Amino acid sequence: xxxxxxxIAVFGAFDENIKLLERELGVSVVSRGTELxxxxxxxxxxxxxxxxxxxxxxxxxxxxxxxxxxxxVIGLARDGREAEVHTMGRDVLCxxxxxxxxxxxxxxxxxxxEAIQKNTIVMGVGPAGTGKTYLAVAAAVAAFxxxxxxxxxxxxxxxxxxxxxxxxxxxxxxKVDPYLRPLYDGLFDMLGAENFAKYQERGSIEVAPLAYMRxxxxxxxxxxxxxxxxxxxxxxxxxxxxxxxGSQAVITGDITQIDLPDGKASGLKEALRVLDGVExxxxxxxxxxxxxxxxxxxxxxKAYADYENKKGRGKPAESRHPALRRKGDKR
Numbered sequence: 001x002x003x004x005x006x007x008i009a010v011f012g013a014f015d016e017n018i019k020l021l022e023r024e025l026g027v028s029v030v031s032r033g034t035e036l037x038x039x040x041x042x043x044x045x046x047x048x049x050x051x052x053x054x055x056x057x058x059x060x061x062x063x064x065x066x067x068x069x070x071x072x073v074i075g076l077a078r079d080g081r082e083a084e085v086h087t088m089g090r091d092v093l094c095x096x097x098x099x100x101x102x103x104x105x106x107x108x109x110x111x112x113x114e115a116i117q118k119n120t121i122v123m124g125v126g127p128a129g130t131g132k133t134y135l136a137v138a139a140a141v142a143a144f145x146x147x148x149x150x151x152x153x154x155x156x157x158x159x160x161x162x163x164x165x166x167x168x169x170x171x172x173x174x175k176v177d178p179y180l181r182p183l184y185d186g187l188f189d190m191l192g193a194e195n196f197a198k199y200q201e202r203g204s205i206e207v208a209p210l211a212y213m214r215x216x217x218x219x220x221x222x223x224x225x226x227x228x229x230x231x232x233x234x235x236x237x238x239x240x241x242x243x244x245x246g247s248q249a250v251i252t253g254d255i256t257q258i259d260l261p262d263g264k265a266s267g268l269k270e271a272l273r274v275l276d277g278v279e280x281x282x283x284x285x286x287x288x289x290x291x292x293x294x295x296x297x298x299x300x301x302k303a304y305a306d307y308e309n310k311k312g313r314g315k316p317a318e319s320r321h322p323a324l325r326r327k328g329d330k331r
Contacts, residue, residue: 004033004034006059006060007031007034007036009056009065010056010065011031012065012066012067016067017065017070020067020070021048021052024071024074025047025051026040026044027039028040029052038052047078048077051070051073051074051077053082054073054077054085054086055069055070057085057086058073058086068292069105071298072289073085076107081107084107087107088104088105088109091103091110091113093135093139094138094139094141094142094145096190097188097195102134102138104135105292106130106286106289106290108126108130108284108286108287108289109130109135109286109290109292112131112135113139115282115284116135116139116250119281119282120243120247120248120249120280120281121240121249121250122282122283122284123228123250123251123272123281123283123284124251124252125254125255125268125283125284125286126254126285127256127257127286127287127291127301128254128257129291129292129301130290130291130292131292132254133182136224136226136250136252137186137187138186139222140222140224140250141190141191143222144204144205144222148222149221149222149246149248151218151221152187152204152205152221152222152224153206153218153221153223154183154205154208154224154226155207155208155210155212155213155223155225155226155239156180156209156210156226156227156228157209157210157211157227157228157235158211180208180209183207183224187205187207210225210231210235213239213242214238217242218242218243219247220244220245221246221248222247223242223247223248223249224249224251225239225249225250225251225252227252228252228268229253229254229257229259229266229268229269230253230258230259231266231267232265233266233267233270236268240271251268253268255268255272256304256305288301288302288305
């Protein structure tokens with residue numbers, strides 16, 4: 001890619017990327033042909049230069065550079081880690097129905113993807129927008145396409161209805177659909193609605209509430225348990241013991257958003273403690289830095305984390321979550 005094309009990619013539509021960088025770092029960036037002049041404080045200019053260099057490297061590899069990417073790379077550059085971005089877009093996890101490659105957008109996501117590829121069970125914990133469920137679905141579809149598994153099973157607890165769905169109108173499918181919609185969305189994106197319907201009719205793909213997993217042994221399957229923070233310890237143990245030969249499971253959840261009734265313990269929190277260090281089981285922790293939705297979502301997640309910290313109920317999001325404290329845990 002020619003240098004002028006690189007600069008265009010780095011600057012973004014209507015220079016939105018470079019304007020964001022200027023606001024964040026308090027610098028001024030002026031383009032003169034193929035040269036850039038950066039003005040501002042010495043430390044800020046250095047961070048800006050390293051950020052732009054890393055972004056140019058991403059653009060040269062054909063990776064999209066948007067405002068969200070700029071924000072993330074600025075954060076890495078502040079820590080002197082901007083060179084690590086070159087490892088993020090190497091591996092394609094899956095190709096969507098529209099031909100779009102699914103890749104890690106943050107280093108946290110990269111570690112999560114690698115853990116899924118290397119372990120039988122992976123527990124992905126992090127706030128909304130970190131791609132926990134989407135990447136798990138992508139990994140499941142990739143395994144299914146490669147014939148490493150013959151079925152994809154996606155499940156989540158319908159906690160708002162207490163797993164008792166009888167009072168809702170319609171047949172079983174229409175009763176559980178509202179709780180399973182995020183899983184459907186990921187599958188539609190990866191497979192397309194027509195292929196999804198075909199595989200579901202054949203029984204190759206199953207989307208069901210957690211209550212319907214009881215009493216089954218799931219062989220040769222890729223199983224995803226979503227919203228696992230809303231399982232009880234009994235439900236989590238039941239799910240974990242469903243795993244059969246040739247199967248793999250990904251468990252995702254956000255332990256800051258537990259919707260269980262007061263006094264009910266979270267099965268995910270307990271499992272993270274009980275299974276810590278067990279061979280074949282990986283625990284991946286994502287933070288607000290891994291949020292890949294609108295940049296405002298990242299700010300919201302951070303604001304809530306800061307609020308919890310001020311109340312004395314947590315530690316910084318970069319550390320293991322306070323909900324996993326072994327002693328004095330009153331939550």
